[in-house]
Amino acid sequence: MTGSLVIAGLGPGNDALVTPEVTVALARATDIVGYIPYVARIPARPGLTLHPTDNRVELDRSRHALEMASTGRHVVVVSSGDPGVFAMAAAVFEAVEAGPNEWRALDIRVLPGITAMLAAAARAGAPLGHDFCTINLSDNLKPWAVIENRLRLAVQADFAMAFYNPRSKSRPEGFVRTLEVLKEACADNRPVIFARNVSRPDETINVVPLQDTQADMADMRTVVILGSSQTRIIETGAAPIVYTPRFSS
Amino acid sequence: MTGSLVIAGLGPGNDALVTPEVTVALARATDIVGYIPYVARIPARPGLTLHPTDNRVELDRSRHALEMASTGRHVVVVSSGDPGVFAMAAAVFEAVEAGPNEWRALDIRVLPGITAMLAAAARAGAPLGHDFCTINLSDNLKPWAVIENRLRLAVQADFAMAFYNPRSKSRPEGFVRTLEVLKEACADNRPVIFARNVSRPDETINVVPLQDTQADMADMRTVVILGSSQTRIIETGAAPIVYTPRFSS
Numbered sequence: 001m002t003g004s005l006v007i008a009g010l011g012p013g014n015d016a017l018v019t020p021e022v023t024v025a026l027a028r029a030t031d032i033v034g035y036i037p038y039v040a041r042i043p044a045r046p047g048l049t050l051h052p053t054d055n056r057v058e059l060d061r062s063r064h065a066l067e068m069a070s071t072g073r074h075v076v077v078v079s080s081g082d083p084g085v086f087a088m089a090a091a092v093f094e095a096v097e098a099g100p101n102e103w104r105a106l107d108i109r110v111l112p113g114i115t116a117m118l119a120a121a122a123r124a125g126a127p128l129g130h131d132f133c134t135i136n137l138s139d140n141l142k143p144w145a146v147i148e149n150r151l152r153l154a155v156q157a158d159f160a161m162a163f164y165n166p167r168s169k170s171r172p173e174g175f176v177r178t179l180e181v182l183k184e185a186c187a188d189n190r191p192v193i194f195a196r197n198v199s200r201p202d203e204t205i206n207v208v209p210l211q212d213t214q215a216d217m218a219d220m221r222t223v224v225i226l227g228s229s230q231t232r233i234i235e236t237g238a239a240p241i242v243y244t245p246r247f248s249s
Numbered sequence: 250m251t252g253s254l255v256i257a258g259l260g261p262g263n264d265a266l267v268t269p270e271v272t273v274a275l276a277r278a279t280d281i282v283g284y285i286p287y288v289a290r291i292p293a294r295p296g297l298t299l300h301p302t303d304n305r306v307e308l309d310r311s312r313h314a315l316e317m318a319s320t321g322r323h324v325v326v327v328s329s330g331d332p333g334v335f336a337m338a339a340a341v342f343e344a345v346e347a348g349p350n351e352w353r354a355l356d357i358r359v360l361p362g363i364t365a366m367l368a369a370a371a372r373a374g375a376p377l378g379h380d381f382c383t384i385n386l387s388d389n390l391k392p393w394a395v396i397e398n399r400l401r402l403a404v405q406a407d408f409a410m411a412f413y414n415p416r417s418k419s420r421p422e423g424f425v426r427t428l429e430v431l432k433e434a435c436a437d438n439r440p441v442i443f444a445r446n447v448s449r450p451d452e453t454i455n456v457v458p459l460q461d462t463q464a465d466m467a468d469m470r471t472v473v474i475l476g477s478s479q480t481r482i483i484e485t486g487a488a489p490i491v492y493t494p495r496f497s498s
């Protein structure tokens with residue numbers, strides 16, 4: 001009996017952003033593994049077992065999924081957004097690398113999804129229309145010195161920037177310091193987009209000049225995008241359009 | 250009569266990666282505008298006019314789409330991948346900014362898609378599982394000095410990197426120089442992924458140590474991903490898994 005493990009991206013929240021490939025994988029699964037609110041998106045059906053788990057147990061969850069796949073189950077690990085962008089794919093491969101040799105022979109596939117920064121960018125215009133970088137500000141992943149160095153180099157390189165997990169409850173000062181570094185390093189007053197709950201009914205998109213930003217404009221459900229020095233705003237009468245031109249000099 | 254303009258991402262090529270949101274927009278369109286091979290993916294039907302155009306006419310194409318929308322048509326501009334990542338969204342907004350005021354009042358929406366680097370990353374494992382940057386190497390967008398500076402800063406920041414449009418016919422030496430800079434700046438021999446025609450029947454994924462890379466391993470249908478200093482390879486007996494852990498020290 002040959003099992004399988006699929007790591008599937010559910011996109012930012014709206015079912016209209018789930019790819020058909022993921023929908024097919026969910027329909028074939030015997031087991032769904034993931035963080036509680038993502039598993040809650042999957043309808044129950046006969047033959048399907050749901051395994052919702054809490055946040056911050058990504059490695060345990062990964063091992064559980066790998067164990068089930070190795071006994072012949074067809075397991076789907078669900079991730080929000082894209083599983084390869086600050087989500088479950090890296091956690092599963094960390095577990096594979098540290099685990100028993102037979103896990104390396106498993107049929108493991110990653111199915112991409114719409115990651116939050118691209119859904120947010122689409123709502124605001126095209127702020128990531130030229131070179132950009134993507135930084136996870138989550139508190140427990142790396143020392144602050146690494147983040148600060150990366151921010152300063154990214155400003156020098158004139159990337160637009162997307163920030164995931166800007167504000168955590170346990171260390172809210174990280175985003176305060178991030179904004180301080182950016183205000184100091186960016187001479188100009190470029191636009192910052194705060195996109196919360198993108199594609200959900202309670203979505204909000206706010207465009208704020210960098211110098212007017214405050215850390216409490218973001219929480220853990222917000223993705224934040226900072227324009228490059230080239231990013232432009234088109235006033236429309238309704239929400240402004242923020243875009244970065246394709247060319248730079 | 251109120252028209253509309255949708256800029257829709259078709260993903261990297263396989264219809265299983267087109268979101269339902271995009272499928273609905275295509276079904277409602279009166280006109281489809283885009284580069285010839287992307288428009289060729291849309292089936293003809295009564296009431297739908299296809300407007301395929303050649304490459305390198307993005308601004309003309311955008312103005313044409315805006316003109317049609319302003320006369321009440323429901324126009325979809327199709328893009329490969331995600332329209333906001335080195336694709337048609339920025340071109341349309343450039344045309345809006347330079348165009349007549351009434352274009353700013355149009356109903357314009359961007360629908361995100363699976364961009365090539367995320368489809369490629371999913372095939373290889375999770376090489377973009379931690380902070381990364383995305384750089385367009387297309388020859389005509391910016392001076393080489395801008396690209397070289399950005400590459401060196403991105404290495405210093407220890408980003409994984411995704412490169413779009415690595416090789417153009419008119420200036421193939423750009424990617425030769427890119428690889429020279431990266432080989433010199435990265436002390437270690439990190440993995441490079443050459444992903445060509447991702448999600449299509451003739452897809453190829455090759456993982457090559459940086460020092461062994463050659464420019465002719467890429468063409469304009471290839472997206473190239475370079476690992477960070479933290480990126481790891483899991484040997485499996487079949488294709489290796491390339492992933493970047495979530496944590497860094």
